[in-house]
Structure formats: structure tokens, C-alpha cells
Amino acid sequence: MRSTIQKHTLFDAVVWTAATMFMVVFGVHEAHAGEHRFEPGPPVYREECGSCHIAYPRALLQPTQWEAHLRQLDRHFGVDASVDPAAERQIRAYLGATSQQPTAAATSAQLSRISAQPWFVREHRKAARATPGQPVKSMSDCAACHPRAAQGDFSESTLRLAR
Numbered sequence: 001m002r003s004t005i006q007k008h009t010l011f012d013a014v015v016w017t018a019a020t021m022f023m024v025v026f027g028v029h030e031a032h033a034g035e036h037r038f039e040p041g042p043p044v045y046r047e048e049c050g051s052c053h054i055a056y057p058r059a060l061l062q063p064t065q066w067e068a069h070l071r072q073l074d075r076h077f078g079v080d081a082s083v084d085p086a087a088e089r090q091i092r093a094y095l096g097a098t099s100q101q102p103t104a105a106a107t108s109a110q111l112s113r114i115s116a117q118p119w120f121v122r123e124h125r126k127a128a129r130a131t132p133g134q135p136v137k138s139m140s141d142c143a144a145c146h147p148r149a150a151q152g153d154f155s156e157s158t159l160r161l162a163r
Helices: 002-033 043-049 063-071 085-095 118-130
Strands: none
Touching: 043 085, 063 085
16 A cells, blocks of 8 residues: 555655646746737738837837827838828827927937837847847847747747847
């Protein structure tokens, strides 16, 4: 009887150890990396903003920073990205941008640039070290490393380093 109990105890220990290792290897890494999946936004946003670059998730900037972008669509990083008023209203509503005057910091092109945000710089500094001699052509080309970026998935489980 005692031998049977010892076998079950050993079996339970092996099973729990294996299950824990599985979770560590396959589950905790993603959880530790943080949530990097976002809703892709409404069709008008994906069509208008996604026609030149990915339609960035609204969570990547503050509403006042989005407001700064929307106020300058006629000169959006050197391009006229103007949209019709109805589309702009829908995009503004999705981004949480109001007609309030953006703060001085939000109107700074450097701070409103997603690739200049402190969290972005921290996250991508590691990626730059991981691909020496293989620089990403543009930090705005999210899909180079995040193949599911257009669907709002920036998770590390789908990450592929640029070549």
C-alpha cells in the first residue's frame, strides 16, 4: 500500500513540475512582456490612416497627442494627409481626441512621434542590440518585426526580427 502512495506522490510531483515548466516556457514569457494586443480600430481609421502606414493603435499616444496630429493633417510629417470632415470626426472620436488645444509638449513633433515615446525607445533599444548589422530601415515600419501589427498584435510571441 505504501509503495502505491509513494508512486502516486512521485507521479503527481513529476506532472506538476512538467506543467509548471510548460507554463514558464510558453506562458510566462508573454505575460511578463505585457499586453501588446490592441483593437485595430474602426474601418474608416484603418482605411484612411492605414493607407500610408499601419493604423497605429490609439493606446500608443495620449488623446492630446492625437489631437496635435489631427490639427496638422495637411502637413503630417511632410505629407498632406487631409481627410474629409466626416472621416475626421469618426477618427477623432475613435482616438479620443477632442477639439481642445493640445499642450505644448503634445504639439512637439518629436514627442508626438510614436517612435520618440519613452516606452517605445525602451522597448526597441533591446531590438536594436539583437539585430546588429541589420538595422530596421524605419522605426515606423512596425510590420518589419511585428507581422500582425495591422491586426493590432504587437506581442512578443509573434515578433520576428527584421532582416
